[in-house]
Structure formats: structure tokens, C-alpha cells
Amino acid sequence: MKSTGLKSTGTQSKGSWLIIGASAIMVSLSLGLAIRIPAAEAGKSAGETLIDGDFEEATLKHFEKRFFSRIGASEEQQSTLAAIFLKQMQKTRSQRETIRHKMIDFTDFVSADTSTDDQIREKMQELRSLHEKLMDSRIDTALKVRQVLTPEQRKTIADRVSNLLTGNSPMR
Secondary structure, three states, X not given: OOOOOOOOXXXXXXXXXXHHHHHHHXXXXXXXXXXXXXXXXXXXXXXXXXXXXXXXXXXXXXXHHHXXXXXXXXXXXXXXXXXXXXXXXXXXXXXXXXXXXXXXXXXXXXXOOOOOHHHHHHHHHHXXXXXXXXXXXXXXXXXXXXXXXXXXXXXXXXXXXXXXHHOOOOOO
């Protein structure tokens, strides 16, 4: 494995931030980015649900199985982490639903002949704000996950994310 070459610079080392980032990426992928329904299939009705709960739960279980296996999680860790992930998924479901509806509305707004550049920028800023709130929640979850993991498990995650980001990830 390739070393990241990061050295501790005090109580909050660069390596710790890599671990937090890695956890945030893992949680983000499991609870938001990887759970998508194509807009073409989703429809545009304001009250229509764009998040398929059954699919979302199946995706979470699949992620957990791979994640737990990759880090060699104990039964106790699996139980604790599964509860953290489930709580995050449930807590942010309405936020993610709102973002999806607003993204569909945004695409319609961009394509409309009557929309000005300033109006489009304003709508995009609104979406960014919603995403930032969601990311704040995800980093809180990543910090909770970090507390459950051993230093070796955090290193495993950091190495995996580093390899993915640098293109050094082996093929499956």
C-alpha cells in the first residue's frame, strides 16, 4: 500500500482530517449519493416521493455488509454503526427529498426561456445552501463513526479513500 506521507502536527493531525474526510465520503456515498432514482423515472409532482424507501434500505444494508467486511468490524461495532447509519438515513430523508425536488425544479428553471442568469444563480445558491446543511449533518455522522472505529480501522478507510482519490485503487 502506498503511504500518504502525512505526519502528526499535534492533537489534530492531517491524518485525522483524512480519516474524517474518508468517513464523510463513505457516509455520503451510502446515505445520499449512491441512492438515486433517475429524474426521468421520478416524475415532477411536488408531492411525489423521489426516494424509494425499500431501495434505500437495501442499499444501506449492502453498504454496511461491504464496509463491515472491509474494516473487520466486531459484532458490537456492526450494531453501533448500523444504528448510526440508520439514524442518519432517517434523519436526512426529508432533506434529501427536498433537494431532489428542488433539483428537478432547477432543471426546469434553467431550460425556461423566461429565466434570467441572475435568477438561475439565485436558485443554484438555494440548492448549495441545502447541500451544505446536509453535509453538516453527514460530517457529524462521520465523527460519530470515527469514535466507534479502532485506529487500524480508520487507517484502513483512510488508505482506501486515498487510493481511490489518487487512482491507485486495485481493480475489484
